[in-house]
Amino acid sequence: MKIIAVIPAFNESKRIEPVIKKTKRFVDEVIVVDDHSRDNTYETAKKAGAKAIRLISNMGAGFATRVGCDLAMKNRADIIITLDADGQHDPEEIPKLLKTLQEYNLDIVFGSRPRNENMPKIRRLGNWGLSFIAKILFNSKVKDTQTGYHAFTSKAYPMIRWSSSRYGVVTEFAVNVAKNGLRCKEVEVKTIYVDKNFGMRKRDAVRATISMLKWRIKK
Amino acid sequence: MIRLTHVLIIIFGIVMLLLTFNQFRKKKLNYLGFMIWSSVWIILIAGILLFKVIERVATLFLNIRTFDLFVIVAILIIFIVIFLLNYSINENRKKIEEIVEETALKEAKKK
Numbered sequence: 001m002k003i004i005a006v007i008p009a010f011n012e013s014k015r016i017e018p019v020i021k022k023t024k025r026f027v028d029e030v031i032v033v034d035d036h037s038r039d040n041t042y043e044t045a046k047k048a049g050a051k052a053i054r055l056i057s058n059m060g061a062g063f064a065t066r067v068g069c070d071l072a073m074k075n076r077a078d079i080i081i082t083l084d085a086d087g088q089h090d091p092e093e094i095p096k097l098l099k100t101l102q103e104y105n106l107d108i109v110f111g112s113r114p115r116n117e118n119m120p121k122i123r124r125l126g127n128w129g130l131s132f133i134a135k136i137l138f139n140s141k142v143k144d145t146q147t148g149y150h151a152f153t154s155k156a157y158p159m160i161r162w163s164s165s166r167y168g169v170v171t172e173f174a175v176n177v178a179k180n181g182l183r184c185k186e187v188e189v190k191t192i193y194v195d196k197n198f199g200m201r202k203r204d205a206v207r208a209t210i211s212m213l214k215w216r217i218k219k
Numbered sequence: 220m221i222r223l224t225h226v227l228i229i230i231f232g233i234v235m236l237l238l239t240f241n242q243f244r245k246k247k248l249n250y251l252g253f254m255i256w257s258s259v260w261i262i263l264i265a266g267i268l269l270f271k272v273i274e275r276v277a278t279l280f281l282n283i284r285t286f287d288l289f290v291i292v293a294i295l296i297i298f299i300v301i302f303l304l305n306y307s308i309n310e311n312r313k314k315i316e317e318i319v320e321e322t323a324l325k326e327a328k329k330k
Contacts, residue, residue: 033323053327055319063316067323074324165316 003027003098004077006068008061009085010035013044019083020048022091026098027081031071033064041085061148062162062169069161073154081151083111089149093189097151100187107156108177110142111149112186119191126205130171133209137216138178142186145174149189156182164211171208175215225267232264259296 005027009016016032023030032045036058045052053071055064065082072080079101083089089111101109115124127146134140148170152160159180162172177184236257243253266273266289274285281288 051327053323056322057315057319059316059319063319067320070320071324071327165312 001078002029002076003079003081004029004031004072004075005081005083005091005094006065006072007032007045007050007083007085008035008064008068009033009037009041009045010058010061010064011037011039011041012085013037013039013041015087016041016085017044017048019085019087019091020045020050023081023083023094024049026091026094029072029075029077031068031075032085033068033071035059035061035064060164060166060169062172063165065148065169066162069157073157077154079151079153080157082148084148088192090190090192093149093187094151096187096189097149100185101151101153104185105183106153106185107182108150108152108160108184110144110174110184110186111147111151111189112142112144113147113149113189113191115144115191118193120193122202123193126202130205130208130212131174133212134171134174134178137212138175140174140178142174142177142184144186146170147189166204166207168204168208168211171212172215175212179215225270228267229264232260232267236260236264 003026005023007016007019007023007030009032020030020032030050032041032050032052034042034045034052034054036055042052042054051071053067055067069080069082079098081094081097083091083094093111097109097111100106113119115127119127127144131140131143131145134142134145150173159182160173160176162169162176164172176182239248239253239256239260242248243250248256270285273288277283277285277288283291
C-alpha cells in the first residue's frame with residue numbers, strides 16, 4: 001500500500017524542513033508543491049528529501065494541493081495525506097489518521113481540531129460558522145470543515161477533487177464528501193496556530209459561504 | 220438645439236471611436252471586440268445627433284423622458300459588459316490553471 005503525503009507550501013522555507021522530515025517517517029513519499037514562493041522553500045523541500053515541484057505562478061493553497069494530489073495519483077498512491085507546511089499539523093498524528101481510515105474501511109478521515117483556547121477567537125467563530133452552514137446546506141457531519149489535515153483513499157479522490165484555488169478548498173472538500181455520501185470520520189488532532197495572523201481571512205470566509213450557496217443551488 | 224453637453228458627448232464618442240480603432244490596428248482588440256465597441260460609440264453619437272427622434276420615440280411609445288431612456292440603456296450596457304468581463308476572466312483563469320498544472324506535472328515527470 002503506497003501512502004503519499006501532499007504538502008502545499010508558500011514562503012515556508014523556515015518551517016517546512018522539520019515537517020517534511022517528520023512526515024517522511026510515516027509515508028512512502030512526500031510531495032511538496034511550492035506555490036511560487038519568494039524564498040527558497042523549493043530548495044529546502046528538496047534538500048529535506050521531498051519530491052518538490054514549483055508552480056510557475058502563485059495560484060493559491062487549493063490549487064497547489066490539487067496539483068500535488070494529481071501527481072500523487074499519477075505516482076499510484078493508494079492513500080493520500082494532505083497537511084500544511086507551516087507545522088500547523090503535527091505529522092506525528094499521521095498514524096492515527098491512517099489507522100482510523102483502514103480500521104473502519106473509510107473513504108476519508110478528517111484531522112479535526114478542537115475549538116479551544118489555542119485557536120484564536122475569530123477563527124473559532126469562523127470555523128464554527130462555516131461548519132454550521134455546511135451542516136445546514138449539505139448535512140455535513142464534520143465538526144471542523146476548515147481543517148487541511150486529511151487522509152483519503154485514491155478511490156475517493158475523483159469524487160472530492162475540488163475546483164477552488166484558494167482557501168475555499170477545505171470547505172469544498174467537506175461539501176464534496178457530504179454530497180457524494182462518502183464514508184468519513186473525524187480524528188481529533190492538536191490545535192496548533194503557528195502564525196495567528198496568517199491563513200483564512202474574513203474575505204475568504206464570505207467567499208466560502210457564497211460558494212456553498214452556489215454549490216447547493218447547482219446540485 | 221445642440222447644447223454644450225451634447226457637443227461634449229459627441230467629442231467623447233469620437234475620441235473613444237478613434238481609441239477603439241487604434242487598439243484594433245495594434246491588434247490588441249479582435250474583430251468582434253472592435254465591432255462591438257465601435258457600435259457602442261456610434262450608437263452614442265447617433266443618439267445625440269438624432270436626439271429629437273429619440274425624444275419623440277421615448278415619449279410616444281415608452282412614455283419616459285429621453286434622459287431616462289439613455290440612463291436605462293447605459294445601465295443595461297454596463298450589466299452586459301460586466302457579464303462578458305466576468306465570463307472572460309473565468310475562462311482565462313481556467314486556461315491559466317490548466318497551463319500551470321500541465322507545466323508542473325511535466326516538470327515532475329522529468330525528474
